[in-house]
Amino acid sequence: MIETRELTKQFKDVRAVDGINLTVARGELVALLGPNGAGKSTTLRMLTTLIPPTAGNASVGGFDVVRQQREVRLRIGYIGQGNGAGHSQRGRDELVSQGRAYGMRVRPARERANELVDSLGLGDVADRTVSTLSGGQRRRLDIAMGLIHSPELLFLDEPSTGLDPQNRANLQEHILRLREARETTIVLTTHYLDEADSMAERVIVIDHGRIIADDTPQRLKAKHVGDHVILGFTAEHDAISAARTLHAERHGTEVRVTAEDGPQQAPKLLDDLSAAGLAVSSIEVTRPTLDDVFLTLTGRSLREGRAEETVEV
Numbered sequence: 001m002i003e004t005r006e007l008t009k010q011f012k013d014v015r016a017v018d019g020i021n022l023t024v025a026r027g028e029l030v031a032l033l034g035p036n037g038a039g040k041s042t043t044l045r046m047l048t049t050l051i052p053p054t055a056g057n058a059s060v061g062g063f064d065v066v067r068q069q070r071e072v073r074l075r076i077g078y079i080g081q082g083n084g085a086g087h088s089q090r091g092r093d094e095l096v097s098q099g100r101a102y103g104m105r106v107r108p109a110r111e112r113a114n115e116l117v118d119s120l121g122l123g124d125v126a127d128r129t130v131s132t133l134s135g136g137q138r139r140r141l142d143i144a145m146g147l148i149h150s151p152e153l154l155f156l157d158e159p160s161t162g163l164d165p166q167n168r169a170n171l172q173e174h175i176l177r178l179r180e181a182r183e184t185t186i187v188l189t190t191h192y193l194d195e196a197d198s199m200a201e202r203v204i205v206i207d208h209g210r211i212i213a214d215d216t217p218q219r220l221k222a223k224h225v226g227d228h229v230i231l232g233f234t235a236e237h238d239a240i241s242a243a244r245t246l247h248a249e250r251h252g253t254e255v256r257v258t259a260e261d262g263p264q265q266a267p268k269l270l271d272d273l274s275a276a277g278l279a280v281s282s283i284e285v286t287r288p289t290l291d292d293v294f295l296t297l298t299g300r301s302l303r304e305g306r307a308e309e310t311v312e313v
């Protein structure tokens with residue numbers, strides 16, 4: 001569905017995207033995750049034909065994003081960071097106009113608009129003017145606008161930024177449901193770690209315009225960080241013996257073991273300690289987040305410098 005080769009965008013002295021090689025298959029749901037300025041939006045803007053690459057190439061749905069822009073545009077939906085719908089129109093009318101702009105006849109455009117209003121839970125508000133909708137409702141209307149022409153591929157740039165957690169969860173559910181119903185391929189960008197973790201089967205971590213990791217959230221976490229089993233002891237000399245027995249690191253009366261699958265390995269660790277005559281007073285298994293993965297890969301946290309902005313909805 002998407003194929004890029006050394007895709008690059010240079011803005012004067014900023015190399016926003018630096019030689020990205022990416023393949024996305026039909027039906028995948030992929031999240032591009034990275035800090036501010038990593039190059040996520042620029043990548044999306046090139047894939048959606050809004051800006052041309054300065055080097056390398058990309059094809060979407062089998063069409064080149066520079067030479068076959070029209071063919072690409074007919075097959076994709078793109079929901080950027082701003083609101084797409086006109087504010088003084090009624091939501092449903094906006095959808096029909098958008099369908100007409102894609103060359104749909106009035107009746108099919110109306111039918112499709114009604115279908116999307118239903119499936120995105122906009123039934124109660126679709127006949128109000130857009131300016132009266134809440135942030136979450138407007139975002140869902142944006143998504144309906146991007147889907148009006150039944151694209152095979154949907155690009156979502158930061159779909160839930162600015163929404164409160166409840167509206168975010170609601171939007172995520174709608175996106176997942178749409179995808180299930182239509183098998184739409186979805187590429188979204190996000191800086192919400194939990195969003196990438198819970199929604200995407202595949203997370204592509206981008207930093208300084210390059211892909212630094214590409215895998216399922218589970219495998220990224222297992223491969224780059226691993227679980228920790230933290231064992232507590234009442235006496236420090238027991239902790240010292242336990243650290244030696246398990247070849248693990250110790251902090252005071254705590255021993256920390258890195259494990260691929262913490263819950264599965266914990267009983268074996270307890271058996272080994274018991275065989276060595278050591279009694280554990282507490283046990284805790286911690287599992288990593290995608291932020292831990294980013295931290296391991298770059299030495300920086302994805303959360304650094306990120307102000308969590310939430311708009312009234």
Ligand SMILES: Nc1ncnc2c1ncn2[C@@H]1O[C@H](COP(=O)(O)OP(=O)(O)OP(=O)(O)O)[C@@H](O)[C@H]1O
Nearest residue numbers: 011014016034035036037038039040041042043191
């Ligand atoms: N039109 C432009 N002119 C000059 N520099 C640009 C332009 N657009 C983006 N950049 C720069 O390119 C880099 C990548 O920006 P981009 O918007 O792709 O990042 P991002 O990962 O989407 O970040 P965010 O999460 O903030 O949206 C940044 O350094 C940005 O300042």
